[in-house]
Amino acid sequence: MNKKLLEIYRKNPKPYEQGEKMFWNDEHISKQMLKAHLDETLESASRTMKTIESSAKWIYSLVENKKNVDVLDLGCGPGLYAEQLSAFGCKVVGIDYSKRSIEYAKQNALSKQMQIDYRYENYLESVFDKSFDLAMMIYCDFGVLNPKERDGLLKNVYETLKPDGIFVLDVFSQYNYKNFKEQEMITYEDSGFWRSHPYVCIKKDRKYNEVYLEQYTIVDDKDIKVYNLWNTAFNKKKLKDEFQKAGFSDISFYSDCTGGKDDEQSSTICIVARKK
Structure with missing residues (x-):
C-alpha cells in the first residue's frame, strides 16, 4: 500500500486541519462546483431559486432605511443573492475566493446591466473600503471556519457595518x-x-x-x-456568545434565512445581529 x-x-x-489547499480553484473541481451552484434541482452548493428569492426578499425587509442600501455579500459564489438584492436597488459588493464563480458572476451581471462590485478575495483577509448597511453570509459558510477565523471575521464585519447595520448568516444546528x-x-x-x-x-x-x-x-x-x-454544529447560546464577543448586542434567531419561526427541530439556525 x-x-x-x-x-x-x-x-x-x-479539528479544522487543512487538507488540499485552494481546491475550489482546481480547473475540474471548480467547474463542478459552479455547475452545482446553478443547478436548481440540487441543494449541495446553493438553495433552490425559489428559496433564494424568498431569502433575499426577507433579508432586504430587515433593513429599516431602504435608501441607498450598501450590501456586503460574503461568499457570494456566482452572485445568486447579490443579483436579487441589486434588483431591489441595493449597491452590492460580493466577495468570493472561487475565481470561476466570481468570473461567472461578473459576466452575468454585465449581461444583465447590473452594477455589482464582485471581488475575488479571501474574505478572512479583506480590508473593506466602505461601510455597509447589511452584511450577509448564506448557506452555512460560517461553520466551516475555525474559532479564531470566526472571531476575526465577526470583528471585521462589526467594524465595517454602519450604526444600526445588520449581519445575517445561517449555520447548521445540532439537530x-x-x-x-x-x-x-x-x-x-x-x-x-x-x-x-x-x-x-x-x-x-x-x-x-x-x-x-x-x-x-x-x-x-x-x-x-x-x-x-x-x-460546526451550533446552538443559539454558542452563536450568541460569539456575536456578543465581537460587539453585537441586538440579536434575533430564526429557523432559516427566509425568516422562518425559530424552531429547535430545524436543521439550520439563522441569526440576525444589529450593530448598536
Missing part, C-alpha cells in the same frame, strides 16, 4: 446531525465531481464533539489527495 495512504489511515486529522454516524465508504468513478478521469474516492465521516468532518481521499493513477470539509 502507498506510504501516503498508510499515513492517511494511521490517524485522523485534528441537523441527530442521525449522524461515523462511517467510511469507498467508490470508483470513471469521472465525477473530483476528477474528469478514473479515480477511487474514500469518504470518511467523523465527529469531534460539535465539529464534523467529511474527508474525501482521492486516489488516481498519478497521486493521492485529501480534501477535509469541516462544519
Whole structure:
C-alpha cells in the first residue's frame, strides 16, 4: 500500500486541519462546483431559486432605511443573492475566493446591466473600503471556519457595518446531525465531481464533539489527495456568545434565512445581529 495512504489511515486529522489547499480553484473541481451552484434541482452548493428569492426578499425587509442600501455579500459564489438584492436597488459588493464563480458572476451581471462590485478575495483577509448597511453570509459558510477565523471575521464585519447595520448568516444546528454516524465508504468513478478521469474516492465521516468532518481521499493513477470539509454544529447560546464577543448586542434567531419561526427541530439556525 502507498506510504501516503498508510499515513492517511494511521490517524485522523485534528479539528479544522487543512487538507488540499485552494481546491475550489482546481480547473475540474471548480467547474463542478459552479455547475452545482446553478443547478436548481440540487441543494449541495446553493438553495433552490425559489428559496433564494424568498431569502433575499426577507433579508432586504430587515433593513429599516431602504435608501441607498450598501450590501456586503460574503461568499457570494456566482452572485445568486447579490443579483436579487441589486434588483431591489441595493449597491452590492460580493466577495468570493472561487475565481470561476466570481468570473461567472461578473459576466452575468454585465449581461444583465447590473452594477455589482464582485471581488475575488479571501474574505478572512479583506480590508473593506466602505461601510455597509447589511452584511450577509448564506448557506452555512460560517461553520466551516475555525474559532479564531470566526472571531476575526465577526470583528471585521462589526467594524465595517454602519450604526444600526445588520449581519445575517445561517449555520447548521445540532439537530441537523441527530442521525449522524461515523462511517467510511469507498467508490470508483470513471469521472465525477473530483476528477474528469478514473479515480477511487474514500469518504470518511467523523465527529469531534460539535465539529464534523467529511474527508474525501482521492486516489488516481498519478497521486493521492485529501480534501477535509469541516462544519460546526451550533446552538443559539454558542452563536450568541460569539456575536456578543465581537460587539453585537441586538440579536434575533430564526429557523432559516427566509425568516422562518425559530424552531429547535430545524436543521439550520439563522441569526440576525444589529450593530448598536
